[in-house]
Amino acid sequence: MNVGIITQARATSTRLPAKVLLTAAGRSYLEYHLERLTRTGLPVIVATTTNVDDDPIVILTEKLGLPVFRGSEEDVLSRFAGAASQYGLDAVVRVTSDCPLIDPEVVAAGVDRWRAEGDEGLYLSNCLERTYPRGMDYEVFSTARLLEADAQATLQADREHVTSYLHQNRAGDVRLLNLPWSGGGAQYRLTLDTEDDRQLLTALYEEYDAADRNCADLVAILDQHPELAALNAHIEQKKLGE
Template sequence: MKIGIITQARATSTRLPAKVLLTAGGKTYLQHHLDRLAETGLPVIVATTTNPDDEPIVELAGELGVPVFRGSELDVLSRFAGAIREHELDGAVRVTSDCPLIDAAVVAEGVEAFRAEAADNLYVSNCIQRTYPRGMDYEIFSGPRLLQADADATLPADREHVTSYLHQNRTGDMRLLNMPWDRGDLSKYRLTLDTPDDRQLLTALIEDFGAAELNCADLVAIMEKHPELHALNEHIEQKKLGE
């Protein structure tokens, strides 16, 4: 079974424009993200848009030797479907590029669970019931099922949010498998990049604590030891589905 990681990236983010191209510790956040994903040993594809604003993302991925698929800016489902077709994936891991400290071992655990059953109707994620910090999110699903969703989904939210057709069980036969963290619920922490306050926290973690080399448990340990770090972005509300 050929499984690949597809990460979506664009420069036209609203709350923090071109956020993945900003830098910390001498690297763009996108490079941090891609470096972490490479540790899974799985092929990684950047799914970006045909918008000229995204040329820097294409160029950076090229410099790093990461393939790029370019598609619709708003119809992200069709973008993922195109990447799956082009790379002939039997299964896909969906992540987002605003997770520069995503833990490869966390993703790999989900992939192992998916491979163990390799069922066409299986959807595996660690955020169906969230226990990991934001920034560690992944979703894993069958390539053919995502292609079928692309063919059948008509709701604008399903086209924009890629996997809602699957995890909302529009077909009536999907089986959802949640992967909780054995350390308990630590979802209060935000290790994702969406706002200037998120950037302040991530920059501090990377430049002052060597976060680029740390796993999820190590990062949480730092946050627990330094509540002033958590205070930097604990007030941020995540955008809701459809916003």
């Protein structure tokens, strides 16, 4: 079974424009993100938009030797469906490019569990219940389920947020499985959505060698340095439909 990672990226983010192209310690956050994903050993596809503003994302991705799919900016569900179909995936790992510190071992373990379950109707994730820091999130599901969602979803939120049709079980027959983590840190933000997030990530990359740290290492650093965690502790995550 051909399982591949699709990560969504665009330059027109509202809270922090072109955030994935910003840099820390001499490299863009998108480069860090993609390098981590390739460590899983799975194919990695960048799903961006047809907007000319996203040309730099395409150029950078192709420079790294990774495939790109360009689709709708607003209808992200159709973008994922198109990417999965074009690259012949049987199952998809969905991640987002604002997670430059995503742990490849965490993602790979999720894929292994999804395969072991042997159920193409299964939606598996580590964020149905928040036990990991934000920035470690992944979702795994069959392409058949993705294409079903693309064909059936009519709510704007489902088109924009890709997987809500699945994890809200709108079809009525999706099996949901959450893989929790006991390592703590669920209160932390290791994602890139605001300027305060960027300040934390920059400090981690430039002062704590974050590029070489796994999830447990990063949680330990934040536990030991509450002044770092305080940089973005006040940020509220956007909710479904916002």
